[in-house]
Amino acid sequence: MIIDAHHHLWRLDGGYGWLDEPAMAPIRRDYTVSDLRGHLAATGVDRTVLVEAARCDTAESIEFLALAAETPEIAGVVAWLDFAALADPTAAGASTDPAAIAALAAIPGAAPPSSQLLKSWSYERPAKLVGVRDQVQAHADPRWLARPEVVAGLRRISELGLVVDLVVRPDQLAGAGVAADGVPLGRFVLDHLGKPPLAAGGAGLASWRDEVARLAERPNVVAKLSGLVTEADWARWTDDDLAPVVAHALAVFGPQRLLWGSDWPVAELATDAVRWLATARALVPSQDHDAVFGGNAARTYQLEID
Template sequence: MEPWRNAPEGIIDAHHHLWNRRRHPQPWIDPVSMAAIDADFGPEDLAALAEPAGVRGTVVVQSIRSEPETVDLLGTAARSELIRGVVGWVDIATAGVADRIHRLRAAPGGGKLVGVRHLAQDEPDPAFLRRADIRDGIAAVADAGLVFDLVIRHHQLPAAIELVASLPQASFVLDHLGKPPLTGDLRGWAGHLRTLAQLPNVSAKVSGLVTEANWSSWRPADLAPAVSHALDTFGPGRLMFGSDWPVCLLATGYQEWIRVLGELLAGADEQQLAQIWRQTARRVYRI
């Protein structure tokens, strides 16, 4: 596949994963319903798909709560020209966040650490994002000059709004547009996303949408309202492309998602497309 016609300088994939299950088990993968990703995925697998699609740089994102996984991702990034940044994991709920970030930066590839993420979507505590210790941990991430990725479900958006507003010095990225309920009623999600987008210190990834739709029967039209609303609220200058590979393989292929998103962005002009495909990710993650 040729590079996307409106991204002649190349695409930045701001969200993908890599894992080796022997070194870092992925207990969240169900071998029956998620058989398509019940395998190992390495940097060579990524390059075989990304480079022919016109992707010239990527950001790899943690998948489990493990600092050793982050150390390995940094080491992989150190050996890769394609991987420009790593969004890793540290325990933001305990003291010493700054020290742990310092140790990660001292590891091979540590210069490619661009952000931290916590799987807040899986937290059983509905007040998790409102806790003082979590806010303090994220403040330490910001003090270290790193971005904090928000991976949440749509019902957690009100708490995320409070969090982002309480830390104006921090830079946040909302993963997967906050996981809109594409098979249900979008009105609540849409209202909360509009409120969140009014805060200047948060951007969002147009990623992970195919797996919020029906995996086997989704159509581009099912995703169009969410993408359109994101454009209307955040604007292209605060949106970035992400593949969410290999998770996207549950519903579509890497290059197919690029093609579909290109169709959904058909009304954008060249400057707007350049922002979404690469410039926002470069600016926000400083890659």
């Protein structure tokens, strides 16, 4: 079974302002479940994880969870959540749920609470809510993830049993390490391998290699082979351009801590989904395909798949 651990959907009228940038013109259209099924048919992917798409509001999360509930191919949703805004439900005087969590919990078909903490928080997790993500890359502070209020929010997320996806710039990787250390029981997924500056190369890529290696020392962090083609030269990238980055990821994380994701439809800026999957499969040793292209995603996100 092939699992795409990272893709998006959106409608142009949904508030995705970043699509107005001139460079985004090739993907400036609606991408719906119907389009997703065409993507799956072309690539042979069986199940997917739908990830928030930088709209940054709870309404998108509710829409995505509703889509997942009626779309068997979507095995899980990584919803948007403001990491720094989560209240501490165990603090003295705390009496209400954080608004975002409460809204997510209102989705029909929510799973029952699984711990005393969740019961005290009146939280019910929707069955296909597997993780959350904030747009960390949009914060200017390279140490934003290391801020005490952010680490406290990440602890709350961990207590809810949710995975934390991290979309960060290379200069934010050190802060990600601080966050992972501060939440040792949390599960963190580094999206897009931390966005190696493939198009720029040189010193920036060397710094990325060092920082990713340090982050990989944390056993509670795994990484996605995703988003690489859009970090390379969109028009002229080759498999050889990506090979050193994938080899480095395999060396520092190991094949049991890597997940493949298409980053479709964003990847269409640089390639088609069939070519990217073929490239990734060529760059990962065949004996590791079952893990990287399916098993690791199922285990990391605890996907319920027939």
